[in-house]
Amino acid sequence: MRWRRRASLVAVAALVLAGCAASSRVVPVAGPGVTVPADGTAVTAADGVELTVRVSAWEGTPGYLPGYVTPFHCLLVNGTTLPLSYDYADLRLFDEARFQYTALPPADVGRLLRWGAEPAPVQVASVSASYWRRRSLFWSPWWWDPWWGAPGYYYAPSRLDDVLSQALPVGALQPGARTQGFVYFPRLRQEATRLTFEFHHRLGDAPHVLTLPFAVERTAGGPPRLVAVPAARP
Numbered sequence: 658m659r660w661r662r663r664a665s666l667v668a669v670a671a672l673v674l675a676g677c678a679a680s681s682r683v684v685p686v687a688g689p690g691v692t693v694p695a696d697g698t699a700v701t702a703a704d705g706v707e708l709t710v711r712v713s714a715w716e717g718t719p720g721y722l723p724g725y726v727t728p729f730h731c732l733l734v735n736g737t738t739l740p741l742s743y744d745y746a747d748l749r750l751f752d753e754a755r756f757q758y759t760a761l762p763p764a765d766v767g768r769l770l771r772w773g774a775e776p777a778p779v780q781v782a783s784v785s786a787s788y789w790r791r792r793s794l795f796w797s798p799w800w801w802d803p804w805w806g807a808p809g810y811y812y813a814p815s816r817l818d819d820v821l822s823q824a825l826p827v828g829a830l831q832p833g834a835r836t837q838g839f840v841y842f843p844r845l846r847q848e849a850t851r852l853t854f855e856f857h858h859r860l861g862d863a864p865h866v867l868t869l870p871f872a873v874e875r876t877a878g879g880p881p882r883l884v885a886v887p888a889a890r891p
Contacts, residue, residue: 681845683712683727683852686870699869705737708856708867715839717819725773726766727758727842729854731825734835739861741830747857748825748840752849758842763824766841767817849873 685691685699692700700709709732715723722728727750735741748760761769825838845852852871857864 680876682874682876683845683871684874685710685712686872688870691869699871701867701869703867704860704865705735706741706858706860706865706867707734707736708732708869710854710869712871717823719770719815719817719819721815722766722770722820725769725844726761727845729840729842730837731840731856732835732837733825733830733856735830735832737860738832740832741858741860742828743830743856743858744827745840748842749855749857750842750845751853751855752846753851754846754848756846756849758845761841761843763821763841767820770815770817770820845873 685693685697687693687699690701690703694700697713698709698711700707702708711730711732713723714730715728731748733741745760745762750758752758820841823839825840826836830836850873852873854869854871856867858867859865
């Protein structure tokens with residue numbers, strides 16, 4: 658019956674076992690030429706170039722970004738008299754099995770989030786003038802179907818401005834200058850326990866590299882959480 662079809666579109670509560678799996682946290686490790694001045698921060702320097710890396714530092718939008726990529730915040734200082742040049746392909750992570758993770762361009766991260774993220778649903782209680790105004794602004798066949806009536810939920814996409822605006826700029830860093838931003842690596846393998854961050858760069862035409870060690874700490878996941886998901890049509 659029609660009313661049953663509409664009822665199936667309103668929403669159902671589904672028990673999602675999110676967080677039951679073990680979660681991981683990346684932490685810096687002190688080593689030769691590397692200091693850990695604060696929790697979550699590692700610093701190294703050589704040949705007049707200083708690199709400070711902070712982990713678990715993402716506070717931008719969307720908040721669920723660390724569920725799709727591994728963000729590292731980098732502060733880079735060029736204390737030399739030569740231009741320092743690098744690109745995203747020059748920023749790499751290696752785990753203990755030498756599995757390589759190469760930094761993703763911010764535009765690729767944005768596409769990944771748009772296609773893979775599931776924003777929280779916003780409920781539409783009834784068909785009203787405000788609903789039709791929303792429909793005229795945000796129409797999509799996923800949100801409204803003339804054969805089935807008003808939807809129970811529509812999805813409000815998260816803004817991805819911070820992913821681009823807070824990314825580490827690449828190119829040439831001039832003598833005496835500094836820059837900062839996030840570097841986005843692919844998600845780590847579940848087996849990874851140790852990481853090496855490599856920053857390959859050029860001072861003039863001479864290649865250089867800075868390295869920092871990190872460890873992966875794993876903790877037990879939290880309890881299941883209840884989330885609302887759209888119901889399937891009968």
